[in-house]
Amino acid sequence: MAVNRTPVLKRCRSLDLDPTFLGYDKKSKRNSQRANRKLSEYGQQLREKQKAKFIYGVLEKPFRNYYKKADQMKGQTGENLMIILERRLDNVIFRLGFARTRREARQIVLHKFVTVNGATINVPSYMIKAGDVVAIKESAQNMQRFKDVAEIAGSRLVPEWIDADKENWKGTIKQLPARNMIDVPVDEMQIVELYSK
Known part of the structure; x- marks a missing residue:
């Protein structure tokens, strides 16, 4: 790959x-203001x-x-x-605050820690639909990795198209995002x- x-x-x-x-x-040491060519x-x-x-x-x-x-x-x-x-599963995990970065979200999905509507999904490019419930498996919630994530990414704002339940490590897709809801x-x-x- x-x-x-x-x-x-x-x-x-x-x-x-x-x-x-x-x-x-x-954390960049150098000033990112470069001469724009x-x-x-x-x-x-x-x-x-x-x-x-x-x-x-x-x-x-x-x-x-x-x-x-x-x-x-x-x-x-x-x-x-x-x-x-924006509908990719790894992005939704990142948006929910269950991972610090999209790369980490991808790894979490690949390691089979994520369920969609109760079924384990390990494909980061899986397309989420409106009404889907995305969750971290109960067996993984007590891992140190997720405790560290909760401290750092837990305060991140969740987009309006996702309803997050951070206590139970799950989120519901209320609707598909519109372009004005995507802050990229x-x-x-x-x-x-x-x-x-």
């Missing part, structure tokens, strides 16, 4: 992205695509497949793409323009 081993903060600096969107604290139109579009892929931890081929799926759906392709990315700093129209060429 392909793994990007570039340090997260270095990648954030190169994409001009605030690490807090990934769940990381700003002028990017071409293609460069700006490519940066927005790389930013979206990096934030959600998606590789090129699955990202392109998400774009094709978004293009076939009703409505605006860019908004559909962001909604699809990505200009999805640039991605649409890039793939439309």
